[in-house]
Amino acid sequence: MSAVTSPITAPVTTEEKVEHHYLNHSSGFLSWALTLDHKRIGMMYLAGILFAFFLGGVFALAIRFHLWNPNKDPDLALFTNQTYNRIFTLHGAIMVFLFIIPSVPAALGNFLLPIMLGTKDVAFPRLNLSSFYLWVIGFIFFSFTLATSGIDTGWTFYTPYSIETTSSVTPATFGVFILGFSSIFTGLNFIVTINTMRPPGMTWFRMPLFLWAVYATSIIQVLATPVLGITVLLLAMERLIGIGIFDPALNGDPVTFQHFFWFYSHPAVYIMILPAMGIISELMSVHSHKGIFGYRMIAYSSIAIALFGFLVWGHHMFTAGMSDITTIVFSALTFTVSIPSAIKVFNWVGTMYQGTVAINTPMVYALSFLFLFTIGGLTGLFLGALSVDMHLHDTYFVVAHFHYVMMGGTLVAFVGGLFHWWPKMTGKMFNDAAGILSGVIVFIGFNLTFLPQFVLGTRGMPRRYASYVEEFQELHRLSTIGAATLGVGLLVAGIVLLHSLFYGKKAPKNPWGGATLEWECSSPPPHDNFSSPPSVGDPYDFSKIEYDGKSGGYVKK
Amino acid sequence: MTTEAAVHTDNHDHGHHDHPAWLAHHFDDAQQQFDAGKFGMWMFLVTEVLFFSGMFCAYVLFRNRNPEVFEYCSSFLNTKLGAINTGVLLFSSLTMAWAVRAAQLKQHTLLVGMLGATLGCAAVFLGVKAVEYTHKWELGLLPGKLYVAQVENAVHADHHYLRNVLIVPLIYTVIGLLYYLYSIVISSRLHRQIAGPVFVSGVCFFAGVLLGQYLESGDHGDHAAHASHSTSHGDEAGHDGAASSHSGTDVATANAATPPLTLVSDSSRLLNPDVFVSPVEQEIPRSDVNNQGMAGLFFSIYYCMTGVHAVHIIGGMVVIIWLIVKAARHEFHSQYFGPVDNVGLYWHLVDFIWIYLFPLLYLIT
Numbered sequence: 043m044s045a046v047t048s049p050i051t052a053p054v055t056t057e058e059k060v061e062h063h064y065l066n067h068s069s070g071f072l073s074w075a076l077t078l079d080h081k082r083i084g085m086m087y088l089a090g091i092l093f094a095f096f097l098g099g100v101f102a103l104a105i106r107f108h109l110w111n112p113n114k115d116p117d118l119a120l121f122t123n124q125t126y127n128r129i130f131t132l133h134g135a136i137m138v139f140l141f142i143i144p145s146v147p148a149a150l151g152n153f154l155l156p157i158m159l160g161t162k163d164v165a166f167p168r169l170n171l172s173s174f175y176l177w178v179i180g181f182i183f184f185s186f187t188l189a190t191s192g193i194d195t196g197w198t199f200y201t202p203y204s205i206e207t208t209s210s211v212t213p214a215t216f217g218v219f220i221l222g223f224s225s226i227f228t229g230l231n232f233i234v235t236i237n238t239m240r241p242p243g244m245t246w247f248r249m250p251l252f253l254w255a256v257y258a259t260s261i262i263q264v265l266a267t268p269v270l271g272i273t274v275l276l277l278a279m280e281r282l283i284g285i286g287i288f289d290p291a292l293n294g295d296p297v298t299f300q301h302f303f304w305f306y307s308h309p310a311v312y313i314m315i316l317p318a319m320g321i322i323s324e325l326m327s328v329h330s331h332k333g334i335f336g337y338r339m340i341a342y343s344s345i346a347i348a349l350f351g352f353l354v355w356g357h358h359m360f361t362a363g364m365s366d367i368t369t370i371v372f373s374a375l376t377f378t379v380s381i382p383s384a385i386k387v388f389n390w391v392g393t394m395y396q397g398t399v400a401i402n403t404p405m406v407y408a409l410s411f412l413f414l415f416t417i418g419g420l421t422g423l424f425l426g427a428l429s430v431d432m433h434l435h436d437t438y439f440v441v442a443h444f445h446y447v448m449m450g451g452t453l454v455a456f457v458g459g460l461f462h463w464w465p466k467m468t469g470k471m472f473n474d475a476a477g478i479l480s481g482v483i484v485f486i487g488f489n490l491t492f493l494p495q496f497v498l499g500t501r502g503m504p505r506r507y508a509s510y511v512e513e514f515q516e517l518h519r520l521s522t523i524g525a526a527t528l529g530v531g532l533l534v535a536g537i538v539l540l541h542s543l544f545y546g547k548k549a550p551k552n553p554w555g556g557a558t559l560e561w562e563c564s565s566p567p568p569h570d571n572f573s574s575p576p577s578v579g580d581p582y583d584f585s586k587i588e589y590d591g592k593s594g595g596y597v598k599k
Numbered sequence: 600m601t602t603e604a605a606v607h608t609d610n611h612d613h614g615h616h617d618h619p620a621w622l623a624h625h626f627d628d629a630q631q632q633f634d635a636g637k638f639g640m641w642m643f644l645v646t647e648v649l650f651f652s653g654m655f656c657a658y659v660l661f662r663n664r665n666p667e668v669f670e671y672c673s674s675f676l677n678t679k680l681g682a683i684n685t686g687v688l689l690f691s692s693l694t695m696a697w698a699v700r701a702a703q704l705k706q707h708t709l710l711v712g713m714l715g716a717t718l719g720c721a722a723v724f725l726g727v728k729a730v731e732y733t734h735k736w737e738l739g740l741l742p743g744k745l746y747v748a749q750v751e752n753a754v755h756a757d758h759h760y761l762r763n764v765l766i767v768p769l770i771y772t773v774i775g776l777l778y779y780l781y782s783i784v785i786s787s788r789l790h791r792q793i794a795g796p797v798f799v800s801g802v803c804f805f806a807g808v809l810l811g812q813y814l815e816s817g818d819h820g821d822h823a824a825h826a827s828h829s830t831s832h833g834d835e836a837g838h839d840g841a842a843s844s845h846s847g848t849d850v851a852t853a854n855a856a857t858p859p860l861t862l863v864s865d866s867s868r869l870l871n872p873d874v875f876v877s878p879v880e881q882e883i884p885r886s887d888v889n890n891q892g893m894a895g896l897f898f899s900i901y902y903c904m905t906g907v908h909a910v911h912i913i914g915g916m917v918v919i920i921w922l923i924v925k926a927a928r929h930e931f932h933s934q935y936f937g938p939v940d941n942v943g944l945y946w947h948l949v950d951f952i953w954i955y956l957f958p959l960l961y962l963i964t
């Protein structure tokens with residue numbers, strides 16, 4: 043009977059009975075390995091990408107500790123120059139292809155999208171599972187690269203060096219190719235699910251903004267990733283049989299490689315940041331207990347970013363020898379993308395205004411995002427300006443800029459979202475005070491790591507160098523101390539979450555007072571999400587939701 | 600509580616009545632399942648178009664850079680074979696569309712027949728393609744760095760490319776034949792309907808090979824003199840080919856750092872301009888055309904585009920066999936024919952891409 047009980051009226055006493063949910067629906071290794079349940083697939087993704095993040099993070103710390111000293115004498119350096127090249131390449135490649143791109147859409151998106159939409163599953167559950175296994179195969183290819191001669195091209199695989207180097211570029215390109223298809227199939231699945239499976243009452247403009255963001259992301263995944271696929275395939279052919287298309291020695295054109303690569307990889311930046319923006323829209327509204335400000339503008343700006351994002355790839359190549367007119371057009375278009383991003387930031391601030399802002403772990407991360415993403419976005423304008431970019435291109439300024447967006451933006455939002463939905467996913471509450479502490483340490487550590495890098499960049503410190511002149515040492519050391527702090531902060535966050543799994547209180551249905559559909563099913567959700575189609579209302583109407591002391595969560599009036 | 604439980608039970612029963620085996624549990628009805636599948640397939644086709652678009656871009660870039668090289672090299676492609684393959688694919692699109700109709704009308708035998716015809720056409724296409732490819736490999740018309748063309752002399756004739764390529768299709772055909780005989784022995788309609796098309800498509804592949812060989816040799820009839828020439832100098836030619844390919848790679852690596860313009864005029868990279876004559880009498884557009892960075896680049900693009908297309912044909916054959924299995928089991932009906940419809944869409948796209956490849960590669964002379 044307890045399984046049948048509608049979670050909306052579920053009395054607190056169900057705690058004593060054995061509750062039926064997706065985690066105990068079936069057991070055994072195969073019940074996970076062959077599951078078609080989007081929630082379990084999402085959890086498997088979560089475990090996988092967190093492991094990838096750990097690996098990438100270890101490489102990041104290795105980079106920072108190597109740069110503790112200027113390394114004038116390579117013999118005294120922590121790593122050889124060759125090893126250093128491999129470390130920063132693997133850091134970038136793992137973080138981009140194995141962690142950030144699948145992080146929010148594939149892990150949180152998989153878990154949340156059908157529940158937020160009010161459906162039983164995504165449109166193609168088998169395709170969903172195969173996306174996960176493609177990710178695993180891609181991971182294996184990268185591990186192979188790691189285990190053999192590594193890869194030292196940078197995550198961008200620029201030709202002609204990537205054709206000539208003896209490091210394992212070929213397995214890495216196959217890995218990227220396979221991961222690309224994993225990403226395409228996830229995006230395709232989400233688009234079809236949102237288009238064809240919305241239950242009655244779930245109109246486009248009743249969708250939570252997280253879904254709008256994931257939808258926009260999926261559009262980019264479907265439209266941009268195939269171009270990366272063919273690019274790395276041609277690169278692999280270049281190495282295997284020497285087709286020459288990207289090889290100047292055979293009349294090929296390395297700049298064409300850059301065009302192809304960035305035609306994907308700039309939109310990919312929005313694959314990384316858009317879902318994070320979706321998380322922040324939810325977090326801002328729910329933890330301010332106030333309807334989102336400018337719902338439609340945020341929704342439209344997600345789509346606008348997705349579409350504009352396809353027109354600006356050339357800003358990565360201002361110094362690659364494009365014509366003047368091309369660079370001017372790309373620069374102008376780049377500035378236009380900042381408009382929809384700024385719209386979002388203003389709307390988030392507007393949401394908090396006169397709201398009842400709760401300072402808890404997810405909100406601390408959300409506020410941290412707001413600050414860091416704004417810095418990341420504004421420094422992007424410097425790089426989009428042609429004259430300034432001539433000076434800043436390939437310096438630490440660029441490194442700091444994209445880390446502010448990718449790490450300060452996406453990673454921080456991802457961790458915030460993880461805390462926000464953790465009670466829903468696992469059914470356990472975490473220690474909020476310790477969570478806030480982790481957020482504060484991450485914020486301090488992050489800024490300590492990357493603010494000095496802006497200064498380094500403007501003073502001319504080139505990126506990817508294994509050694510530097512002595513005058514940069516102080517700033518580099520600050521950055522390394524910051525990286526260690528950041529590592530500690532993330533470690534605390536990880537411990538808080540792990541601790542909750544074993545000692546956490548049972549989570550109520552709606553611990554934060556959210557109005558979207560996922561808070562209407564029990565924590566963790568039952569196998570089928572909803573026993574009957576949920577009644578769909580305004581996802582940001584908090585007027586009917588009030589705190590219930592008995593369950594420790596919020597209930598509908 | 601009671602009302603809710605009642606509602607739930609009602610839904611539960613309802614669910615069972617409404618969900619036959621062919622309707623996945625998470626869909627409400629047949630229409631939703633069909634729409635989702637079809638929309639998903641259209642999205643997939645968009646990704647396919649974008650996947651090919653990278654190579655079309657490369658084609659445009661390099662043709663625009665050296666139009667005369669492209670036009671000249673195009674004359675090495677056998678237009679007759681390309682045209683036949685175009686016709687074969689167009690016909691297979693017809694049979695595929697017919698298959699969709701048969702699935703809707705529950706004409707199971709016709710459906711198996713039409714899918715089998717499509718499979719056979721795909722096999723003919725690949726058979727012809729195998730002849731085209733291997734013939735070019737024998738002449739040294741290889742992509743990029745591997746390019747060692749000595750068109751007068753079949754530099755790689757002793758490699759038996761075609762014979763090696765035929766091994767896998769031969770295994771496929773033999774397995775198809777054995778499976779067909781087995782289905783007759785156990786007199787199973789189901790297995791016969793699956794084995795038949797598989798075996799026939801294997802035979803179709805070899806029919807395509809024969810057709811291709813006949814036309815490829817016919818095309819070079821007016822070059823019989825060259826052919827005899829090549830046998831008498833076979834050894835020398837082989838030696839030449841190896842030597843020049845060797846020097847070619849050396850120069851390629853040595854000059855990697857210098858800008859491409861100097862490479863174009865680098866005469867040491869010419870393999871053997873004197874003996875380089877195209878099958879149709881045509882003047883060499885520039886002295887350095889017989890070069891890994893010129894003709895070699897054209898053949899890189901040719902092999903990449905047609906090769907990726909051929910992989911799509913093979914992928915299509917796999918899913919068509921899957922459809923034949925389902926069709927032989929009589930799984931399709933007016934409420935459930937989405938898989939046939941969607942594979943049909945995919946097949947039309949593969950056909951459509953060839954419709955572009957054929958004129959862009961074969962007909963620009």
Ligand SMILES: [Cu+2]
Nearest residue numbers: 308311355358
């Ligand atoms: Cu960009």
